[in-house]
Amino acid sequence: MFLHRRANRGPQNQEGGRRMDKERIKAAVREILIAIGENPDRAELKETPRRVADMCEEIFSGLTENPESHLKIFNEKENDEMITVRDIPLYSVCEHHLVPFFGVAHIAYIPRDGKVIGLSKLARIVSCFARRPQLQERLTTQIADFLEKQINPQGVAVIIEAEHLCMTMRGARAAGCRTQTSALRGRMKSDARARSEALTLLASK
Known part of the structure; x- marks a missing residue:
């Protein structure tokens, strides 16, 4: 059946x-x-x-795209310091109204056993999850959960800032309003010092 x-x-x-x-x-x-x-x-x-x-x-290519195809993991045994990548551009479509939302993703993670991802691959992973009908909250957690599963870092933080056209073109018509979501895993959630360092680095210009 x-x-x-x-x-x-x-x-x-x-x-x-x-x-x-x-x-x-x-x-x-x-x-x-x-x-x-x-x-x-x-x-x-x-x-x-x-x-x-x-x-x-x-x-909507992300619906049939496997994010694992973008993984490129390197073993840098000496590297256990925090890695941050800011301002990864993203474009997605709100599944409630099927109009775009767009913005940037910021990612920070602390490697475990020297496992790091090629920097350009992080952008491709973000794009893969974004290119489908989405909610910003879910997009944020999907990226964090994927990275946690694939490289098992000591901690990972994902922050997304986006403008939703369903808020600027219709309804409230709040032009310029941006929504921020975050997902913290591992030490980024349990260790206040690691979390503070990540948020400071991701907020810096």
């Missing part, structure tokens, strides 16, 4: 997971245009369903 239900969920990618059904996206966008009172056959809108489908394939 489970296999039968899964087989009817939509196109599959080569790894057996769902891949983007661009034809359904195009049909849905056409219906939305009709529903809001537009003419989808108007010259300026005729290609819109295709463009939106192509865009979805790009901005």
